[in-house]
Amino acid sequence: MITLTEENYIKSIYQLGRYGTMTVSTNGIAEALETKASSVTDMVKKLAEKGYANYKRYQGVSLTLEGKKIAADVVRKHRLWEVFLVEKLNFTWDEVHDIAEQLEHIKSEKLINELDKLLDYPTHDPHGDPIPDKNGDIKKTDKILLFNLAENAKGVCVGVKDTSSSFLKYLDKHKIALGSEITVVSREDFDDSMVIQINGTMTISISQAVANNLFVKEEALD
Amino acid sequence: MITLTEENYIKSIYQLGRYGTMTVSTNGIAEALETKASSVTDMVKKLAEKGYANYKRYQGVSLTLEGKKIAADVVRKHRLWEVFLVEKLNFTWDEVHDIAEQLEHIKSEKLINELDKLLDYPTHDPHGDPIPDKNGDIKKTDKILLFNLAENAKGVCVGVKDTSSSFLKYLDKHKIALGSEITVVSREDFDDSMVIQINGTMTISISQAVANNLFVKEEALD
DNA sequence: AGATTAATTTAGGTTAATCTAAAAATAGTT
DNA sequence: AACTATTTTTAGATTAACCTAAATTAATCT
Structure with a gap:
């Protein structure tokens, strides 16, 4: 036990x-x-x-292999519960972590498999982190930090590194969500801040701290 | 804490x-x-x-009052989770107890209120037990044990006293569920067994042990 | 290499929740 | 009312998970 x-x-x-x-x-x-x-x-x-x-x-x-199996299972449960909270119980992405921290320890294989089915087998949690499958395998995506995008490059937001409530609320405030398209308008050498455009409309300046906590998948230029 | x-x-x-x-x-x-x-x-x-x-x-x-509040809250959570498991995750009524025993300790007011909403504010769990409301109040129903029904009397099954898996499976096997209409065909003084008819069709003999663990709401005779 | 700093481990102690065995209080019976 | 049986409480230990402070090992820097 x-x-x-x-x-x-x-x-x-x-x-x-x-x-x-x-x-x-x-x-x-x-x-x-x-x-x-x-x-x-x-x-x-x-x-x-x-x-x-x-x-x-x-x-x-x-x-050990056995340890990894257990860990992947806990992470799987954590992330599935997060999806559940957002999709079915109207939680926002900044509210789910602490509760999932409790729910991840519930023991029942049937429970988690049925939850998986109810949610239609999601592959990522609300923060963009991958959900291990039943065998503990995770699908790796080639995401990079927004900070590493060059000027004029485009990317789609696919995850966050910092999942603190304050950071997630900052993103909400500026209408940045998973799936948002981000274009790097310019970069500032002095303080490493950058100006970005979100979904082709809003243009804002973000600090290096923000750019270093947002994962994007780079897109080909037009 | x-x-x-x-x-x-x-x-x-x-x-x-x-x-x-x-x-x-x-x-x-x-x-x-x-x-x-x-x-x-x-x-x-x-x-x-x-x-x-x-x-x-x-x-x-x-x-104390405070103790009762805490207890009612735990029971509320337990029973709401049981409903969730049956209604949303395809569990049967004999499978839910142990898992609800774990889930009842999850701490989040929003979680339980949203769950309540998702389930459309149920008043009873899958075994017919009442679910306390947010204030800890419970709606009492005037249920009696099937054993106390007279010959020829009718009742609707509204709950079980014994919630063990074996008893619940026994009921499943004989097609007795919450809502089933039960008529007492005859009673046997010798061993306190009784013959009952379920939903006007199947007629079976049940032991005193069964009759003493099934709650019914008595109906007026025709 | 030797000295200083940083990381890690050991030693010894605390707290919550449990146990066994013995003592004390209550309840039941003649 | 006295005796017996049952229930409940106390006393003293144990275990898991933690802590502080001291000792040890490894890493870093002249």
Whole structure:
């Protein structure tokens, strides 16, 4: 049996280590989970004993195959619930994270499969993040940060890196949503800000912080 | 802040004490929660300290107003989720209890209100139990046990007392569901079994155990 | 390479929720 | 009313998850 806390640690290791492939530091986990490094050491030992993680002291942690399976499952549930909240219960994308954080731990295979069906098998959550399938596989898209688009280049908004409520509300305010077409009108060397046009209409100036937290899929120029 | 465990104890006290009005015994709670009486004593003290329960040693427990509010809220969530599982996710009434037991602890007022709306404000769960409203009030129906129906009397099935999977599957097998019309054809003094007719067609003999776990609303005779 | 800094681990302790076994209070019975 | 049985409570331990402070290992920088 796996506890809720263990699941959260495994999920963190999975996400910090780019879907479980890389090795993760004790401090990194501690920061992500808002806990202390010493607590992480304890837990990581336990996860290793249980066969969910590979761990040698001072060498960082990674997940075993079994650990990755568990992590992908939790992430799958988290993201499906987020879709549910937005699609069926009128939540906005900045409201769903904390609730999905609770719902991701509900245990029932039938529940999650039926939810998947109800939502018509979505591939991405409301923030554009991919939803792992039943086997834990995720479809990778070739998204890049808006910051890396050249002047005059065009892209479609496909995701956000920062999912904080304040950032998402900022995007809402400026009518930037998943699917919006963004054109880089000009870039400013001085402060790395850029002027962009949204869906061919509104033109605004955005800071480097914004451009570095918005994923786009680049489009061919006309 | 209230913990998951505290919520479960409060819910038990609420349900064992007929929606929080009566006093409940330590052993009763222990049995309901499959734990030991000594654990119950500890927890009940804590609940009293926190203002959720009234407790004097050796005198049993009851809920304060605040405790009742919390309990009703948990029960409301449990039953709404059960409706959701059956109505939207193709679950049968014998499958929903354990999952609702997990879902009832999810904390989000908006979530539960939106769920309520999605389900079109149901008043009863799939087993016929009433769903408390936002204020914790429940609509009481004048249901009686099938066992208490006289010969030739008619009733409509409105609920089950035993919600175990085996009992619910028994009912499914004999095509007894909420809303079914049941006529008492005859009663047997010897073993307290009775012969009933379901929806004017199928006639079967049921044991006292069955008749004592099925709630009906009596109908006037023709 | 040696010294300093940073990251990680160990040691020892705390809290919530549980348990067993023993003691105390209540309830039931003659 | 006294004795017995049952229920409930107390006392003392255990486990999971956490913490602080000190010790250790690794990384970085002259």
